[in-house]
Amino acid sequence: MISLRQLKYFVEIVDAGSYTRAAEHLFIAQSALSRQMKELETDMQVSLLQRDSRHIELTEAGQLFYERSKRILEDIEDAIVQAHQVGKGEQGRIRVLHSSSVTLSAAMGDIFSRLLTQFPGVSLDFSRAPSEHQALDIDEGRADFGMVRLPILRQLPNIQVKKVFSEKLVVALSKDHRFADRGAIGIAELRDELFVSVPHKDRGGLSYLVAALCMRHDFFPKASRATSRKASLLNLIEANLGIAIVPESMQEIAPAGIRFLQLPAQDAQSDVAVIYRRDAAPMVAAFISAFLRLMPHAEQA
Incomplete structure (x- = not known):
């Protein structure tokens, strides 16, 4: 032979x-x-x-x-x-989930570009998934790590959650809305507005956060008759079919016909975290550790 x-x-x-x-x-x-x-x-x-x-x-x-x-x-x-x-965790495909409220902004794109330079053998496969669903997808092996908007209500013992940065929330509305000329607004003033993104007090992520903010001011958001997920909801807002409370980063992808109003500091706090398995494969663990090191305010692994 x-x-x-x-x-x-x-x-x-x-x-x-x-x-x-x-x-x-x-x-x-x-x-x-x-x-x-x-x-x-x-x-x-x-x-x-x-x-x-x-x-x-x-x-x-x-x-x-x-x-x-x-x-x-x-x-x-x-x-x-x-x-x-x-x-050694230097080569392979990493499946990344991100919620629709965690946009792949220019700043986030720069982070991933630097990581791909550090890990020349790694390729990334991005998909969207609701914050509350990502933990189960990762726990069951359908994805490797996710970027979620806190809070996450479902707690799984094998899933690690690390806060990576805080982001301001703003109110998005049409340029034709009666509040469009204002620079800021309070949550209580949104009591009679229709929301194109339906908050749910029993679902985590941005929807839970928005519901909690409104309930702090003694009302639950009213649903518009036209609703949508985070990315396409901007088109509904531009059409003046309702409003939404969204992360500040969504201004980067917003159509020209949308205005953004500032919220009071106590109502504008939002946290983004990464989630992954505690027993992640070496490649994934090395990549996430490098990701956390590049985020200046991230909780380290």
Whole structure:
């Protein structure tokens, strides 16, 4: 049976141009090298090398075998390197979830670009999922880590939650809204407004936070007859079908027909966290640790 050692020896002989130099490079006796080549040709039942006292020359079969053997050895070398990188957490695909209220802003994009430079063997697969659903997806292996808007109501023992940054909340409304010319507004003044994003007091993430803010001012948000998820709700707001309380970062993706009003400081606090399995694979754990180090206010792993 042909061995990888014989392939390596054969390629080295061709590259070196002689048995003598190949034996020196391989740190073996020339007689042992000659014996391995004879066994290789015998097993293959074909002549690969024509040789005399001064030089070697490939046969037609030898030329083909050399090219294929070199490619095989290079592939094996790549496989070893890749396996080593995976074992150290340096290569593979990481599945990232983010809620619709955690936008991939320019600042966040810069963070991930820097991480991809640090981890040249890693690729990222982004998907949207509600904050409250991400923990289960990660716990059951459908994703590797997520970016959520706190609070998360569902507590799973194997899921780690690390706060990464705080973000202001603002009120988004149409340029044609009666409050559009104002620079700021209080939560209580939204009592009679219709919300295009339906808050739910029993669902975590931004919806829970918005409901809690409104209930602090003794009302529950009224639902508009036209509702939507966070990204497309901006179009409903532009059409003056209702309002929403959204993260400040959504201004980056907002249509021109939307105005944003500031909220009082005590009603404008919002926290974003990353979540991941406590027993995350080495690659994922290394990537998340690097992510947390790049976030100046993040809780460290």
